[in-house]
Amino acid sequence: MDPALKLITILIIAFEISFTQNLILNFIIIAFSLLILILNKIKIKSLLHILIIPIIPAIGIYSSQLINGSANYGIILATRVYAYVFLGATFTKTSSIEDLAFTLEQNFNLPSKFAYGVLGAFNLTETIKKEIKQIKMSATMRNLHLTFLSPTLYFKSIMSALNWSNLLAEGMTSHLFVENNPRTHFKIIHINKFDYVKIIITIVVVQLILIAF
């Protein structure tokens, strides 16, 4: 399925469960996402990751409802957290960021500077991780011990990220990227008509579940 259409579908579903209180729908979303993840051969490690990490907010919300609200509502909120996480995971595990950027540029008239901005932003997290490791090592060699609480660490990484974004713009210009200028596309992404049918069916099914339960 086209990554942009997939993202839109997921956003619509997430929006809907934010404003409805339907425990069964939450469970169906979790189960269905899990099925998709397993069919896409998700690694056990990543699966444990998305199962364990949301426990903290889920329990937090549930227990606060238990004390100050109703336990039933608490369960709905806790499963909602999991539904969000699983919806997000089905997207990130089954589509590539490059394809998302390219389809947004080619099929959704997103200006290319934003499409490459999306790409840049995703690469940035990796860059920042490496940057922090690098800064820590350089600092240690200067007998300066930066922990993850040291402001210097964040100040430095923000400084280099700012510097990097300026350099990126300059680098792109040097390789003939000119804003608003037409470009050709080496990898052409067509949206399959069947994708629209899939979206409509998914959303209709969600409504039916909401009405039925």
Next chain:
Amino acid sequence: MATLNLKNLKFNYEDSKFPIFSNVSLEFKSNTISIIHGPSGCGKSTLLKIIARLYPKYNEGVTSGKILLNQKSINSINEISFRKKVAMMFQNPNQQFCMQNGYDELIFTMENLQLSKEQIVNKIDKAIKFGNIQQIISHPFDTLSGGEKQRMALSIIYAINPDIILLDEPFASVDYETRKIMINKLHQLKDMGKTIIIVDHDLSLYENIFNNLIIYHDNTFKSNSYETAIRKFKEFQLSSSIKCSIPDKQPIILSLKNLSISNGDKDLIKDSNINFYKGYTTLITGKNGSGKTSLFNTLIKNHSFDGEILLNQKSIKKIRSLKYYKKVGIIFQESEKQFIKLTVKEEIKLSIKKHNHKLFSQTEIDNFINSLGLTSLLDQVVYSLSEGQKKKLQILSMVIMGHSVLLLDEPFEGLDLKSIKAITNIIKLAKQRGQTQIIISHQRYQLEELIDFHVQLSNNKLEYKESF
């Protein structure tokens, strides 16, 4: 075919009254190679970026004067047609790439040129042949060596096929053999009718292909006569090979036993044994991408390895990083990676305050700052320095730290002869006071005075040699 004229060009930073350069009037014709030469920080890179119309857009500067491309002011030409005619290769290739690997970067560039899919495939084929980049084109940039990245960057310029080619220190990190091959490629480009302008500190191997040598003097850039140029080139002729001794029973500080390292699926070093000796300077040489920097990364515990590495007879796997980095320091190939503080002064102060061993007195350090030409830059932000100035600050800050073992990865890259001399003196003094140094360098000037031993990395083995 294109001619470029500069008329009374002047440049200064917004907050400074003094121009970086002024009165620059030069002509560049097609079918020629011009070389611009001058000390670090004199504004050579700035000049190229102004010609490439990247400055003053991407820095805070003011220019005056005229730049004419085929007698037409460059500012009157629309952006994309200008970029198709004039292309520049940056000094630091990392700053020029925006995709993950060479293949994607080429596609990105060719898409901007609005080529069809077939044309792109064709262009990529030609670029691969030109730069001999088949082996490295689909590897992520961060796994490539400095020299490989420079080859990639030049191949992309070739694919753009501009009339005017601007190259900023294009061969700073390639080995001597590759430099020969690449300079030959430039000759081909010249014969195709291109106008080529190169900024380089190192003038070796250019004497047979250059048409014009431009030297920075008295705040301006001026063309020189053929005779003056030839005299200047003579300074850069390399003595064929320099003799050095093979170590024998000196005290050992670092010992590598059955060491193997690899980069992805590529074996770099296989089952090698070698010792490094206390209080000596060892030079490591090897072809681009042979694994020199990976060896350094291994020595700073930043690359996995098989076998054993002993520092003073203790396995480095058993020494905690905090303690290890007090003993072993590295000068990274990319200067910016080293900086912790914001300004030049703070950077030097940090080293003075936090040193491991006091190698130098305050007077000596003040003298170093002076001889490296950093005095007037003390309040400047490190990111705003030229590449050469960054290098000098980086080396000074790390040498002051007084590590027992200092690894230097291409410490002379992008430096003029005067700076190389000043740096050599500082490093030599540190050695006299007990520091062990291991150096990777393609640049060979002044090395004679510094190097005690030479280790060559070839065919996945490390071996001591009698000359370099």
